[in-house]
Amino acid sequence: MDDPGVLLQIIFWGLYAGCIYILLATGLNLIFGVMKVVNFAHGEFLMLGAYITATIFFLSGINPYLIILLSMLALIGIGAIVERLCFRPILGTGKLNEIFLSIGLMYIIQNGAAMIWTDNWQSIRSPYDGITVPVGSLSVPLDYIIIMVVTAAILCGLYLFLKKTTIGMQMQAASQNRKGAMLVGVNVERIDVISFGLGCALAAAAGTLWVVSGQVFNPYMGSIPAVKAFAIIILGGLGSIPGAIIGGLLMGLAENGAAYFLGGIWKDAISFVILIIVLVLRPTGLFGEKGE
């Protein structure tokens, strides 16, 4: 508190953490918006993205920021398979069923990953590790700035995809009114696969940025960020992508603030404290219009 530099530092960390949450929450929102599916296993896709990036990096030594595209591509495929095999058969049988199925997916993906990559904590070094850039009175790691730029680029790309392409517009149509979209000839099942794949790709991007920034990762790292991402989309209003962005940034800031002022142990708990307070005061979320 006494040092404004520390406060700025916290804000900067918050923005960086917020970027990862934004990607995760946006992907989740995309899936929820189109399919109305509650996929609690979304964090497992983040974890897979992280491992795929790290593995390719270990094998080839390519700049990890470039591997992000490969990782996203791989997760589109994995996401499409998961959607087809697991979620489509139970679509419309109730939200709780979807949650229970996600638990099964979590067991499979987490421990499958542990069988391939062991359950040790790992980390990789970014090629820009140790380089800092002066921003005002702060010196900020270059990686954090690249992460923010990459996140912004991905979000802009997503925006253009949703607004300008036929598939993007079909996705919007399906999320606004599934039956209506079907009536005007949108192949809703195909749109489901695409949105699920795209959501997973965004999770892979989040996972890649997570490991590139030097954070440690293991097969079980995904579940808590995923539930936090759910907290974010509830805070931001279900199905609202601007809400997910603002919610993600707020969550990043709140977490890093709490870690500094209350102690690191509160980093995970604070997001749920905020969620419970918001749900009690405003059940539709901060920016939501009507409850889902």
Next chain:
Amino acid sequence: MHISRDKISKYGVIATFTLALALPFFSDSMFILNLLVLMLIFIIFSSAWNLLAFSGQGSLGHAAFFGIGAYASTLIAAQSGVSPFITIFLGAAVAAFIGILIGLTCVRLKEWFLAMVTFGFAIIVQTLTVSVLAPVTGGWDGISSARLVSPSIPGYQLIEYYAILLITIGSIAAIWYIMKSKVGLAFLAIRENELEARAAGIDPVRYRLFAFALSAYLAGVAGALQIHHIGYLTPELYGVDNSFWPITYVILGGLGTLAGPVVGTVVLTIIWEGLKATGITFGRYVIIGVILILTIIFLPRGLVSLPEELQKLRERMWKKEPPEEVISGES
């Protein structure tokens, strides 16, 4: 030839009782007895979770109430010196009280919001346990807790087994009574259609809270039993694993049925221990995950519906006539 379903379930109950009573005589292995005790505890825990699901609410953080019951009972026993047999129920009451508070935040929300809030709540409780409450709870290191039956008494494990068996039967009987009563009907009505239930004069908020309190209470009993059986507790009690096991057990056994949690717990524990014997580590969880997903997709009413489904399948195999609709459609 044809046996009515009532008779099957009656024989099933009698057989299960007899087996549960007689099992310790077949094997005096400490390992088996310990396994049976833990199985009973998880039957209570799964049944508690199942009761909540029966009322249309899903919790992803039932480990919170499991843990609160355990900690409260241990601390009460340590402070007052009262026998764990009494503190179990006091500790569970604390869990129920906190359950009502958590239920209150969610009763008016969609069911899956509750799933998130409870998941988060387990993390919050764990955080509190190791930070603010660490002086009392021992933080990450945990504390030792009084044994249910002192190990100095000969045959204490058998006494413990029968005591826990008694509590398990009592819990299941209580749940059976509630499911059969008007309250159970109200739960069903709310689960199926809240609006219609309200029109029939059922107050969903009150019944949901009641289900939540009762479920948290029984989860607390289970948690307290487990740590008084083991004699030591750590904040890992609040872990995701403990929240997810009852869900897995209940789904495999049969969601919303009385026998489901029992069948699911027993079958899955046997599978789990069998896999453990083969030395698979991570693969065990993968197999459990596959079983869970296959059950949800292909056997949505769980193992308890298996005889019925097989019967249907057999009838379909024998009668290979074209469906009636086709014929009537032509006429």
